[in-house]
Amino acid sequence: MRINEYPVCEPDPGGVVVKMTVANVCGSDLHQWRGEFDVEKFGRPYPQILGHEMTGTVHQLGEGISRDTAGQPLAEGDRVIWRYFYPCGTCRACLKKVTRACPNARTYLTSSCDVAPHFYGAFGDYYYVRPGAAIFKVPDELSDTMVAGVNCALSQVVGGLQLAGLKMGDNVVIQGAGGLGVYATAIARELGAGQVIVIDSIPSRLELARGFGADAVVDIEEFPDSDMRVRRVQELTDGWGADIVAELVGHPRVCNEGLRMLGRTGRYLEIGNINPGLTYELDPSYLVFGNRSILGMVYYEAEHLAQALDLMRRTRDKYPWHKVVSDTFPLEHINEAFAAADQGKVTRAAIVP
Numbered sequence: 001m002r003i004n005e006y007p008v009c010e011p012d013p014g015g016v017v018v019k020m021t022v023a024n025v026c027g028s029d030l031h032q033w034r035g036e037f038d039v040e041k042f043g044r045p046y047p048q049i050l051g052h053e054m055t056g057t058v059h060q061l062g063e064g065i066s067r068d069t070a071g072q073p074l075a076e077g078d079r080v081i082w083r084y085f086y087p088c089g090t091c092r093a094c095l096k097k098v099t100r101a102c103p104n105a106r107t108y109l110t111s112s113c114d115v116a117p118h119f120y121g122a123f124g125d126y127y128y129v130r131p132g133a134a135i136f137k138v139p140d141e142l143s144d145t146m147v148a149g150v151n152c153a154l155s156q157v158v159g160g161l162q163l164a165g166l167k168m169g170d171n172v173v174i175q176g177a178g179g180l181g182v183y184a185t186a187i188a189r190e191l192g193a194g195q196v197i198v199i200d201s202i203p204s205r206l207e208l209a210r211g212f213g214a215d216a217v218v219d220i221e222e223f224p225d226s227d228m229r230v231r232r233v234q235e236l237t238d239g240w241g242a243d244i245v246a247e248l249v250g251h252p253r254v255c256n257e258g259l260r261m262l263g264r265t266g267r268y269l270e271i272g273n274i275n276p277g278l279t280y281e282l283d284p285s286y287l288v289f290g291n292r293s294i295l296g297m298v299y300y301e302a303e304h305l306a307q308a309l310d311l312m313r314r315t316r317d318k319y320p321w322h323k324v325v326s327d328t329f330p331l332e333h334i335n336e337a338f339a340a341a342d343q344g345k346v347t348r349a350a351i352v353p
């Protein structure tokens with residue numbers, strides 16, 4: 001990555017120019033930085049500004065926008081979060097109100113930053129929020145670093161665990177205690193889960209997961225073998241297995257293990273694996289005979305963003321939301337931030353322009 005300079009344009013009617021305050025390095029930014037997205041196949045226009053997990057303040061409001069998506073008055077200087085993708089509103093998915101599945105949705109990846117208004121991604125001084133976006137004012141009680149993860153990681157698991165039909169008392173296994181994993185731990189807790197069990201290999205992440213409400217953690221160093229970890233989950237769930245396993249690692253090597261942790265009627269929630277072409281082997285009869293299912297989910301609905309923000313406000317003193325962003329870097333050191341995140345040295349790196 002390198003620093004380019006562009007003029008800040010006037011917003012279109014209904015659009016908002018935001019002055020960035022915090023932009024997190026999300027796992028999907030890392031996948032792209034490593035070159036794991038097939039540029040040829042997706043025809044992505046470069047150069048691009050990466051980054052989509054973020055917060056900022058309103059720099060300039062376009063004509064005709066004076067309220068946020070929840071109806072709160074919106075003014076210049078207000079702190080905001082917003083949905084970083086723009087569903088079309090008229091395709092089959094959008095008509096079914098499953099806008100996260102819209103094939104026409106524009107994102108920060110669909111435009112080159114060489115094209116005005118330039119600021120489509122979070123790793124910059126400004127961000128252009130297109131007209132019609134879901135945008136919410138941030139409550140005063142929440143800090144910028146607390147809310148930076150709301151519009152991607154947190155909303156994703158708020159939507160995901162509800163999609164997986166989490167019911168009171170369900171036992172939940174979280175694979176991976178990065179940003180998504182620790183957030184999912186708190187959401188499972190708040191949705192009324194029974195046992196919440198978190199698996200990772202880094203002790204500091206597991207410690208953070210405990211702070212977010214994990215009843216038990218499984219340290220991969222301590223249980224180095226896949227069979228051992230599956231047995232451990234069985235023990236922790238009275239021999240039944242998990243009702244929901246959430247894959248938040250982002251590698252197919254963990255999928256079979258996660259599936260084996262499912263009890264009968266269990267649901268495997270697939271969120272982390274976003275690299276086309278990486279596969280694993282599966283015996284489908286295992287799904288049939290246990291009435292188990294696999295659910296995939298990308299993006300989320302605008303209501304999940306509102307739910308996530310409200311939940312964080314209500315539980316601000318209950319969970320260590322402020323600890324998820326563990327390290328901040330100035331924009332000039334963005335390559336260093338990515339290297340640190342890539343090596344798993346940090347829970348969530350953030351860029352502070």
Ligand SMILES: [Zn+2]
Pocket residue numbers: 026027028029052053152153
């Ligand atoms: Zn993300």
Ligand SMILES: [Zn+2]
Pocket residue numbers: 087088089090091092093094102103104105
């Ligand atoms: Zn659509």
